[in-house]
Each structure stands twice: as structure tokens, then as C-alpha cells.
Amino acid sequence: MTTTDDRTTAAAVDPGPLIKLTIADCAAKVLHSAVALGVFGALADGPADADHVAAATGLHERMAPDFLDALAGLGLLERTGDRYGNSPLAEAYLVPGTATYLGGFVELTNETLYGTWGRLTEALTTGAPQHLDPDKGGFVGDRHKDPEKMKRFFAGLDAYSDRMGVEIARAVDWSRHASFTDLGGARGNLAAVLVKEHPHLTAGVFDLERTRPLFTEHTTRLGLDGRVAFTGGDFFTDDIPKADVIVLGHILHGFDTDRRRELLNRVFAAVNPGGRVLVYDRMIDDERRDPERLLSSLHMRLVSQDGSEYRVGDLRTWLAGAGFADSTAQPLLGTHTLVTAVR
Template sequence: MTREHPRTDRLFEIGSAYRQAKVLLSAVELGVFSELAAGPLDARDLASRIRVHGRSARDFFDALVATGLLTRDDEGRYRNTEESDFYLDRAKPTYLGASFDQYNRREYVLWGSLTQSLQTGNPAAETHGHDHFGSLYNDAARFRTFVTAMTSGSLLAAQGIAHQFPWENYQTLCDVGTAQGCLPVQVALVHPHVRAIGFDLPMLCSAFEEYAVKRNVADRVSFAGGDFFKDPLPQAEVIVLGRVLHNWDLEAKKMLLDKAYRSIQTGGAVIVYDMLIDDDRRTSTTGLLSSLNMLLWTAGGFGYTATDCTGWMRSAGFTKTMVRHLPGGNSMIIGEK
């Protein structure tokens, strides 16, 4: 009896996954989903609208059908799926495409250097130690891509925190590393009694204020400029470190939690949210890949488990800790003072 060999399908699917990713990223870049949000189009009209050559337009659109991002009717007209229409139409407030823009413009290229970074321990992105965000923000185009991607990548988690955390028990909030202010804005939209501060490098001020005005909460959120390596954090009942700790080495992670503890009023809490690695480090593909992404982006950043973070919180002085899952693959860890 001949023994069957293991199947190769999964290996080739993983090995060629960059093709599928790039089809989605190019579709977002070209505005496919925004065009179809207005109504169905056939291949010729859609190709004309997004200015792609006819040679492979059908293959491109049908690849999006095959991956479940578009549908095609019997008359050959393409439509968005519910998912792509809700999240990938630039005109909707639920648009998450800025994250995919960041993947396309920056991360797709960076991941081509993974082997070299694994061998050297050095990032593929240009960094200047703790100032790698300052370096990024000095380029206007990269700045806009990055801060809008931060909002896109945080939106679902921020909405989850706005609804899951007991904000009725608190009056003040400080979001550290706020970028455009996604988290303070979402909390302000749901809980008008909360007064929120966004803390980040001073060059983020205009982006923060513009976003607050756009979301009609400028009367309840404010920006505080500073450098958390040099300056104390603003005082508040609740301090949030959202998708921040993964950017830094262990010493900086602990320093930020120590600073948060000193700035939180007694009876307050710290919220850390991030894409966590499972405690056994066996199943969280997204968390582990996110940690490798920090290798490519930063000088010392890495992902972590919930157990890692609760241990750092307790070392900083926080007592009761708890973990809650959030939308979008993130989790929040709450530490009470």
C-alpha cells in the first residue's frame, strides 16, 4: 500500500499570499470599492473609471470576486460585498482603507527585508533611536499616511473601549500617543460627560484638532504636546496606552507604565490595548506577525502577551488587572490603581 504524501496546498497558499494581499491593496489604492459604492459597473466601465489597462482588468476584478471582496452578476456587472462596501468606501465614516494604504505604501516594501532584519536585528525602516516617530513626521506625505493609518487601525478597538469600559465611573481621560485622537473622539461621542486629552508630539496638534472638529467633539477633547520620554504624562483618572507599548523595548514599556501610574489619580485605571500574542505563543498568528512588524519598523519594539503586560502593570503598582477582547483583533488590559 502506497503511503500518501502530505498535501502541498497550504504551503503554496501561504507562500503566495502576497499576491492576494497586493490585489486588495491595489484595489484600495485605485478606489475600486469607492467607485462601486455608487452602483454596479461592468468590467469596461469600471476599468475606465479607475484608469487601468484593459489587458488584465477582468482578471483583476474577478480575482476580487474570487477572494470574496466583489460579486459579479449574470450580466457581468460588479458590486461591492457588504464587507467591502462598509469598510473600504472612502466616503463612509467606517472607512478603514487608510490602514491598507499604509500597508501598501510602506509595509509591503519593508517586509521584503525581513530576512536581513532577522539576521541583523536591525529595522528595515529608517529610525533614529527613540526619535523614529519624529523622523517619520518630518515627511509631510508619510506623516499624513501614517496618522490616518493609526486612526484606521485603532477605530474598531476605540469603539469597543468606548462601549465596554465603565466610563460612567470616570470624568477624565488621557490618551498617550494619540495621533489624530481616534480614542478620545470615540469616547467623547458615546460619553459626553468625559473630558479627554490627547497627548503626543507637538507636530500632531493640527491633525488632532482637525479630526476633533470633523467629528464634532472639539468642545470635549483637547491636545497636549509633549515627549513621553522627557515629560510627565498629563494627570487623569484614566490613562490609555493604545498600540503604543509594542513600539518600544522592555525598559521603555516599563517606564511608560510607571509614568502612567504616577499620573493616574487614586481609584483610576490604565488601559493598554494592542494586538496581543497568546500566552502559549502557538496560535496568535496576527499577534506574532505584528511583533515581527515591529522588528521591521523600530529599533527595539516587540509584541507581548497579556501575562507579560499584567506583570509589568503589577510591578508599576497597579493592583487588580483584567483582559477584555476588542473588535479588530485587539485586546485591552485594564489595571486599577
């Protein structure tokens, strides 16, 4: 039974944040649809009115005004009078064909997140990971039996690893090292960025053998055939190629703590003396207060049996246990943390 005191207390608390949180996915879907329809590409040559955008993208006249104004309200478009233009953010990352295009990553998240997060309540009550069924149109990333869908998966990751590679290229003093191996480097996109930024480096990728054809196709297209070597194998059963630097990006969050320790021990054995390890993930802050990082961890628990994000302090402890020293942590792209340590 609701009392007068209850109503008075509720009236003193603004429900606005709760309402915004309730419909937060609406904003994301607006972005996803804008990328899918090509809105930002349609405005790449400069501002235009709604009729021009509708003609270029197939927007229905009934939907266009609210849709375009919502994009403006979200900071993705800028409206002057009746004309719309890309905002600086959209111009930098959402125009197809540009070197910094992140639309592939937007499409990847749209296709992979909603099906699994729609089953969150089931996962929370059963503890079971929620996998998409490829036989029902689902998408299971690099394990998909359809090569074209695998390419789409990697293309989405490439859109993000381009920016990640540039950041890592600047965050580390690579002049002190001669070689690196990107562990789980897929088709070599991050390795390609690093070797372009630092041509003196001998570059390698270590990933499952099934990835080799996609790696060869991609590095050849980038004009790096022979510049980045591919070694096929399993992290836990095959020798990791020795290098001055070994990079682990989005790797440790796929395993439980024991497997993480085991892998870091194997990495220590592969890093040349005086070299270092680089680890980046959406690591949880040590106080476990950052909601975005905790949501990333929940996502890993949702889609995998053993995965989760982990605290920075925990990783530094595991690195020390493997034999590494002088670990440091720094933010990466505002969404990740980069931890480095010396062998």
C-alpha cells in the same frame, strides 16, 4: 539523494498550504490595488459590469476580468452573471466617504510594509532594524519631514482608530469616570471618538509637541475644537497629565521590557485613585501560538531597535508591579487585545 521513501512521504502530504503561503502577498496586493484604483467607490451605487468598472477606475481590458473575479473570490466583490457588486465586507469598510472607511489603513500598510519586509532576511541575519529612506521615496510615518506625508500617515491610522474607538467606548463602563488621556494619541482621532460616544468625559491627548499643529487642524475639522486638550511632551521625561483613565494604544510595543515597566510606573502616578489604565496592542497569546500576533511582533522587531509585541500575561505582571490591580483581558476587533487594570 532522494529515495523512494522520501517521495512516498511527500506524496502523502498536500503541498497546497505551502503554495498558498508562498503567494499570500498576491491577495494583499490585489486588495491594495483595488483601493488605490477606487473599485469599491465605483460600485457604491450598486452592481455594474466590468466595462463600467474599467471606465470608472482605469482598469485595462486585458487585466479587468481576472482582477475583478479575483476580488470576488477573495470575498470583496460579489458577481452575478456579468455584473459585480461590493460584498458586505467591502460595503462596510472600503467605500470612500463612509464613516467606517478603512481604505486609508489599507493604503498605509501597502506603503509602509513592503519596503521593510523585503529586507527581512537581512534583518534576521544582522538583527538591525530596517528603516525606509525618505530621501529615496521611502515613508517613515509620523517622523517624516514632509507634512503632507505625515497627514497621510495619520489618516491611515485614523481609519483604524475610528473602529477601535467605538469598540473601546463600548468595552468600558465610562459612566464611572470623568476624564481620560490618550497617551501617544497623535492628532486626537481616538479621543474624538470616545468623547463623541461619551460627551460627559473631559478628554486629553499627550504626544510629542511636533504633533500639535496636526492635532489642532484635525480636531477643528471634526468640530471638537476645545473639547479635547493637547499636551505636548515626552512619555519618559515630562509629567503625564492626570486623569481617571489613561489609554495606551500601540505604545508599549515600541519599547523593551525595562522601558515598558518604567512607563507603566509613570502612568500609575498619573491615574487618579479609583481610575484605570487601558492598554491595547496586538498582544501575543501566552502560549505563543497565534501566527498573526507573532508576525506583528516580528514586524516591530523589523522596523525598530527595541520594539516587539508581548504576552498578555507579561503585561498583567508589569501592571501589578506598577501598583495596578484587578487586571482583565478581552479581545478587541478580533486583531487586538485590550487589558484594563484599576489603580
